[in-house]
Amino acid sequence: MAKIKIQKKDIWIDMTPMSDVMTLLLCFFMLTSTFLTPEPVQVTAPNSVSEVKIPEQDLLTIxxxxxxxxxxxxxxxxHMKTMMETMTDKFGVQLNASQEKHFLEDAMVGAPMAQLSTYLNLDPEKMTEAIQTLGLPLDSINGGxxxxxxxxxxxxxxxxxxxxxxxxxxxxxxxxxxxLMSELQDMNENRFQLITNLDVKRLNN
Known part of the structure; x- marks a missing residue:
């Protein structure tokens, strides 16, 4: 008696719905992600075993x-704009619209007030170079x-x-x-956190 051969059929899976889901997820993450502005100078933080999480909002990073x-x-x-307005009013520094735009594009402030206007007049590429040589002064102003x-x-x-x-x-x-800590304590700013890298090896020992 002849055997009946069962015809094999290729299995075909429609991946279109999956690609649609991936596209939606990609769009979601792109729209909801917050891109951090690069810091003016790269630093390598020391290691520690502390696992205290640094807040993401309402934080002034020094x-x-x-x-x-x-x-x-x-x-x-x-907040950066308010800080800028407070400091320029206090030190009598006038900034034009272009300078204010450059200020807000920077991640941090690091130019002394006497050099702020000149610094903000530079092209973005020159600003990146110039900021490396600047920094906020810690010296007291007329005893204040x-x-x-x-x-x-x-x-x-x-x-x-x-x-x-x-x-x-x-x-x-x-x-x-x-x-730096002494300057903060002189202002009664006694609560601050230190940002470190987690030392996984020491943590697991």
């Missing part, structure tokens, strides 16, 4: 380079606050709930960090 140069800024551009302290005060005025976080390089001199 960046300290290996050379001891100091920058400060927040991701909230409305330093420019760094004035920026912290302006940030606090812009947002009373602003939290402070210090991000220094692992090679930043201890004397610089000590002076």
């Amino acid at each position: 960046l300290v380079t290996p050379e001891g140069k100091i920058f400060a800024g927040t991701e909230n551009k409305n 606050k330093s420019e760094f302290q004035e920026w912290v005060t302006a940030a606090r005025d812009a947002n009373p709930d602003m939290k402070l976080a210090i991000k220094c390089d692992s090679k930043t001199p201890y004397a610089t960090i000590k002076k």
